[in-house]
Amino acid sequence: MPVTSGVPWFDDRGRTVNAHGACLLRQDGRSYLFGEYKTDDLNLFAGFSCYSSADLVNWRFERIVLPVQPDGLMGPGRVGERVKVMKCPSTGRYMMYMHSDNAGYTDPRICVAVSDTIDGEYTFLGELTHRGEPVRRWDVGTFQDDDGTGYLLLHEGDVYRLSQDYLTAQELVADGIARGGESPAMLKHDGTYFLMFSQKTSWESNDNFYLTAPAVEGPWTHRGYFAPEGSLTCNSQCTYAFTHTTADGDVPIYMGDRWSFPHQASAATYVWLPLHVRGDTLAIDTYWGAWDPLTCRPAEFTGREADVRFSSGTTGDGIGIPFTGSRIVLVGRSRPDGSYARVELTSTDGTVISSIYVTFYSKVPDDGYRYVSPVLPRGDYLLQVTVLGEPTEWSDKSGERFGSVGTRVVIDRALVLD
Structure with a gap:
């Protein structure tokens, strides 16, 4: 690994x-x-x-x-x-x-x-x-x-x-x-x-x-x-x-x-x-x-590609990715107008395994891994990605603003590992 x-x-x-x-x-x-x-x-x-x-x-x-x-x-x-x-x-x-x-x-x-x-x-x-x-x-x-x-x-x-x-x-x-x-x-x-x-x-x-x-x-x-x-x-x-x-x-x-x-x-x-x-x-x-x-x-993660493509900056927009395996990897783009998604991993009975924020912001655009799930017992799961609609932003001591200029989340593909 x-x-x-x-x-x-x-x-x-x-x-x-x-x-x-x-x-x-x-x-x-x-x-x-x-x-x-x-x-x-x-x-x-x-x-x-x-x-x-x-x-x-x-x-x-x-x-x-x-x-x-x-x-x-x-x-x-x-x-x-x-x-x-x-x-x-x-x-x-x-x-x-x-x-x-x-x-x-x-x-x-x-x-x-x-x-x-x-x-x-x-x-x-x-x-x-x-x-x-x-x-x-x-x-x-x-x-x-x-x-x-x-x-x-x-x-x-x-x-x-x-x-x-x-x-x-x-x-x-x-x-x-x-x-x-x-x-x-x-x-x-x-x-x-x-x-x-x-x-x-x-x-x-x-x-x-x-x-x-x-x-x-x-x-x-x-x-x-x-x-x-x-x-x-x-x-x-x-x-x-x-x-x-x-x-x-x-x-x-x-x-x-x-x-x-x-x-x-x-x-x-x-x-x-x-x-x-x-x-x-x-x-x-x-x-x-x-x-x-x-x-x-x-090194690279290798697995079955899931048919996933998502791009939105609208609060509440999202995508659900059902998968069978032991791990899932999201590949996407961070960029100056990117920001937070809530990424929630659940089992088929609705039990929440993990629920965190993941950022899609970077001042310099980057294509690559955005999320790698914890290793799970092989089984059926659902990964839900939802646009939070909240930019990552802050000010320094002088009052200058830093951070995202938008709230976009971009996912290009997903990999499912057995």
Whole structure:
């Protein structure tokens, strides 16, 4: 089964994998994914989640590892974003870093929590400090070097080396190297450090850029975009990078988010793609809608084609797709005037198996997979797709409007898998 980008993923409970602005750790043959546990209405902290997988495809929900706190910086009414976790070599404890803020994004704090186990409930410790003063920034990333040294990555390109116990930001080793950049992510390949950033366009995707250096301390060199220019980084925003081991060697993997405000829990999706490194050049050469994690090569879903073609922007319009099999895949088009559909999967007796929002919006048009159902016992089912009639739209701090200019849903075909 492939890793599929731009579609909701389902966990072992049949619910969407809800882990955004995420990071990934490997332990005992499993990958642990930590992310923001979003809702489909308000952009407020609802907890940080943890999932695990043996193959990057099938995800098991572990728990909410940091729930909403009774009060304070991670309490009710606060924003919690960009959760990142590293294991501290000197203490053996798992350290969690996050951005805390108020609903208006005028009170940014970098905070820290800790757990003795990777998937346990983390204890919130409070603000991260540098020389006794709180680190008052927002987008946060982390990087752990080969020798175990931990680094904190911040928007605008500030990089702090953490203390040996990872509890404080000990030294600012790079200062403002990426003005205008946010959502930092770092990787190391063949002795070269690569640091990726998004530009600042709120929830909207943009052409992300990267820098390289021979050491974390620099000197850092701007290299430009790492995905085809104009693709808006394959309609995504960078959040993390990790190394994936295959039979042919180690492959760096890009982790990105396709945000979908306001319905983030259902409709925000993930873009995970192999990165190609050639010397000091980093690239996503081509967008793959699906790829095989065993080989890091492109893959496709194959099945019986259902006679489906649907296009409408009228609220309440829809199409029902009866099928016999174990899975159904929708292929369609996202575009600037696209927006939400409600996609509901039911059994023949009317029992609702899954009901979520799926977005058909992207600033750059894209033809590809829009929905891949959870794996089901082979049987008879009905998939109902209904135009919600609600555009995905929002404004940034300056009041500029972003998002869809319509409410259209476009489906070109469906594939039924046995």
